[in-house]
Amino acid sequence: MDERKRESMIAYLRRRMAKVGMKAADVAAALAEDRLRQKSVRYRNAFGDTWDGKGNMPQWLQQATSAGQSLEHFAIAAPVKPADKRRPAVDWSKDPFAGSRLATLAP
Structure with missing residues (x-):
């Protein structure tokens, strides 16, 4: 914009x-x-209805669990913390192809 x-x-x-x-x-x-x-929010269905796990279970979740669906099916996974994105250090001093065209070719 x-x-x-x-x-x-x-x-x-x-x-x-x-x-x-x-x-x-x-x-x-x-x-x-x-x-x-x-x-x-701890639970969500496909229509966007949510429940935080506190208080009475909402109707949509009661109906789903009484129909045989597990509560874990609607659970929202905790956000995954990103892994450390730093690349491991490489010792290029022992690479026989360092500086040659073979070092840039994919296997």
């Missing part, structure tokens, strides 16, 4: 927010609340 379109969009949104009485802090608080809610 080019800079002129971006500025135009921002101005439009600010006018609309002022018209309905919204403030930027309201939007920021709503976004933070959504992020917190998404982090606490």
Whole structure:
């Protein structure tokens, strides 16, 4: 998106927010609340219905488990932490092909 379109969009949104009485802090608080809610979700179905595991089990999950589906089927996996992306150090001093065309060919 080019800079002129971006500025135009921002101005439009600010006018609309002022018209309905919204403030930027309201939007920021709503976004933070959504992020917190998404982090606490533990179960989700294909339609996007979610449950955080607290309180009574929702109807969609009760029906699925009573029909024989396991609760683990709807569990959301914990986010996997990325592995260390550094490559292992290689000692090229003992490579007989270092500097030759054979060093760049794929096996």
